[in-house]
Amino acid sequence: MTSSGIPRSKNPQQRHLSRASADSFGFYHDMIQSSGAATYLLGDAFEATIAAQHFGRLTVYDRQLIGADHRRDLVHIRRDGFEHYYLQVLRSGRVVSGRPGDERRLVPGDAVLFDATQPMRSIVDDGDLVTVILARDQVEAVSPDVRHLHGSTLPGSEPGSLGKAVLSFLRCASSFPETSAAGIGHVITNMLGQVLGRSDAAYSDAVGESNLESSRRLRAEIFIDNNLAADLSSDAIARSIGVSRSSLYRAMQAVGGVETVVKRRRAARLRLLISRQDTETSIGFFAEQIGFSSISHGSRAFKEIYGQSPDQFRAALRSDAISADQALNPGRMRDWYGTIND
CATH class of the missing domain: 2.60.120.10 (Jelly Rolls)
Structure with a gap:
């Protein structure tokens, strides 16, 4: 709409x-x-x-x-x-x-x-x-x-x-x-x-950035991706990867900070879960499963990043699923690349 x-x-x-x-x-x-x-x-x-x-x-x-x-x-x-x-x-x-x-x-x-x-x-x-x-x-x-x-x-x-x-x-x-x-x-x-x-x-x-900060950021990102449903406060992440909170802040500054990374990764995981087209499971259940405090919290983050609500994204997937001319396949992609390279 x-x-x-x-x-x-x-x-x-x-x-x-x-x-x-x-x-x-x-x-x-x-x-x-x-x-x-x-x-x-x-x-x-x-x-x-x-x-x-x-x-x-x-x-x-x-x-x-x-x-x-x-x-x-x-x-x-x-x-x-x-x-x-x-x-x-x-x-x-x-x-x-x-x-x-x-x-x-x-x-x-x-x-x-x-x-x-x-x-x-x-x-x-x-x-x-x-x-x-x-x-x-x-x-x-x-x-x-x-x-x-x-x-x-x-x-x-x-x-x-x-x-x-x-x-x-x-x-x-x-x-x-x-x-x-x-x-x-x-x-x-x-x-x-x-x-x-x-x-x-x-x-x-x-x-350029120091190898130490790059390593710390990578460890933090891996921990976040593997523990989206957990308490992902700065204290919890720093403690889990064995660094001080100030060291974590410095390492994560280049990617927008801890809260921004957690929000992006939870929104990305919500999008992935919806994409599996499990129509029996509510978006609210998915949102809580990956650590959003509520469905409204998850929806706001999702829309901020992807420009549409989780409900709109699910509706688009359902619509495409029943339309053969909307399916993405290797043949269609070959045609597209052929057009671009003409």
């Missing part, structure tokens, strides 16, 4: 994938193969949920993913001839991305630009992330030297952060007409052009 109470027309570009069955990795592998990359399991646990929107020569993937390693190498590059660009943005979680051998651990709001004509790697332990696929000719018409940014981390902590701008767009993406999507592509390419004016030293300064 719109704020005026008028039903909003269904977005014809929206596609959803929700797979939690035993064969889910095989299906996800085939999906990613359509984009020109190989995927490997990281461990025993795997889960993937994808919402996708395709607007002609721009495609947006909104993913929640557990336990996958993505690689694009020279064999893939020679085989498919893809030349598009893709921008990966982390909303929350634990993700390492970049050029093979030079991957960096991302923090929420960070973006990584990839050129499909060069190798890349992205390792997702447990992540909530967005990927925007952009046509090469449209990007280079505005930013002809952008290929030099391949694999570079564009920090979310900087003023005018590209990653934060993309996440802001995504909060209203369900209502975008195709003409607006084209405008978004133009905004992204213009922002990339501005990034190119910055020095390599500025990048190094922006993404």
